[in-house]
Amino acid sequence: MSDHDGQGYWAANIRLVTWLLVVWAICSYGFGILLRDALDTMVPFGGVGLGFWFAQQGSIYVFLALIVIYSKKMAQIDADFGVRED
């Protein structure tokens, strides 16, 4: 633990995870459930609208994107703080 900045690494990690989880919550609980009716009215299509799309399609694509972003960004953070696996 002496050859790298463990605390800085952990703080960077927590910051990234927090942002990603905020997006995670907004897209599923926000767009898909709480704001669903408003989104359906604003962007109607296919007999329903954007809120319904988020609840049954969009949130899943967002979840996928979040994991990909996390995986890529963490690889960068690992390298920046010198904790990358060999």
Added chain:
Amino acid sequence: MDLSTLTYIFVGGSFALYFGIAIWAKAGSTGEFYAAGRGVHPIANGMATAADWMSAASFLSMAGLIAFMGYDASIFLMGWTGGYVLLALLLAPYLRKFGKFTVPEFVGDRFYSTTARVVAVGCLIVASITYVIGQVKGIGVAFGRFLEVSYELGLIIGMITVAFYAVLGGMKGVTYTQIAQYCVLILAYTVPAIFISLNLTGNPLPQIGLFAATSDGTAMLTKLNSVITDLGFAEYTAQKGNTINIVFYTFSLMIGTAGLPHVIIRFFTVPKVRDARASAGWALVFIAILYTTAPAVGAMARLNLMNSIQVGEVGAPDGNLAYDERPQWFKNWEATGLLKFEDKNGDGKIQYYNDKNKEFAAKAAAWGWKGNEMVKVDRDIMVLANPEVAGLPNWVIALVAAGGLAAALSTAAGLLLAISSAVSHDLLKSTCMPEISEKQELLYARLSMIGAIILAGYFGLNPPGFAAQTVALAFGLAASSIFPVLMMGIFSKKMNNAGAVAGMLAGITSTLLYIFAYKGFFFIKGTELLANTPANHMFGISPEAFGTVGAIINFAVAFIVMNMTAPVPAEIEAMVEDIRIPKGAGAAQDH
């Protein structure tokens, strides 16, 4: 070729493949038996995780739930996929870095307590056994329908198949068979969906077809809404449940997913921490293919079903299908008892409508309708009946049979593996008889697997009254016990042994009590304290959604007890710091 010959060819062919893989991938050490030697490529592990995760419930039941719940089924779509984000960001990389074989092993080491480890084994076994009973039932139903054997015989054939490859191959054999099973099940799910989407909307992608227009220009969902509201049912796209319950239920499924041990142990099989992160993404890719198709399957199956019974205008004399002219699929499913018709008004025609809607029932009475005549439409038959209802070729129906079996077998194998490794590794090797050699431990792992299969088979043959409730219970238990204890183990350096044990016990007990209060103690009818209706629920939260509250109780109790008891030893704090850093995961393999 006729349907049953094709079914035997598809199911027989896929089983021969699973057996071949099992013989090729025989496990020679405990490392291979518990974690496939940690040599599984992240994409391969993602595929195996997807098969492990997508059970008979996902394959058979979910589209049926969506077909009848409409928008409200978004709970399952978001709940069962959103959990992978939590798994990838909060648990998988750290547990892989820890580098051991089981979830209770992490709990025991991190909280320096054999009690914590044994409590975790208890939570794991209860959650996994309840879950596996549902799978075993699925195997019996699918075999029964497609091989035209009895439920009991189907179940026994299925259990022998699982026993053969899971006992022989352990995690290694299960991983490679799950990859094959994923390919079978995803083909079986998407091929009929593409056909049906093309038929209804002209668009081959079900994800787009769901929002596309039908041949007469109106949107598919608009049409579905009008067809079912014309018969007195609630609008498909409208929200029916209360919002608090939808939020809590979704959250409970998400954290339950992240806490299910048979999913977590899959991330012990990859070589590196960064592979664990990537592998969770791949798992979700493979899961998303099915989960984004399911809403289209559900909506289109409902529309096809309604249209095949209500063939003309509602209320018109020739608007309803005559019972004598019912199609072959109708007769097939009637034979299983999962579809039932009762000619209440004796006109020889089928009236399928919502007679609980008083206003509509009054209107229907004027047409001479005397109640809904489709007295049973089992939701679980939607996926299996779908290709037949849509008139697809026989080979598609045979493929769906092989897919349903693959889904049930892969999940059963994964659960049995989680149970057997907890028994042989956490109870026998580490707690009761630490002196046994690796060879003996491997033998005990295989024996406990056989024990778990016999137990699951027994419950499958003599299903306890609560079989239908088991999946909800498994998620609630995992959400209220395993997820919080893992989170605190990784993200709090200060959480101590007493806090963790008290938290787990408080979380799991409160959740069980809440479920029992509405569903009867140990699900025995008549012991309910309150009727299971939304008006009676605390803040409208249903028993299935209570895992979220159980988790909050777990966290709260753990932090209160932690502050009253001795602090964490310095070496445990150092261990937590080490888990948080990816470097050195390879070295942690040997222990």
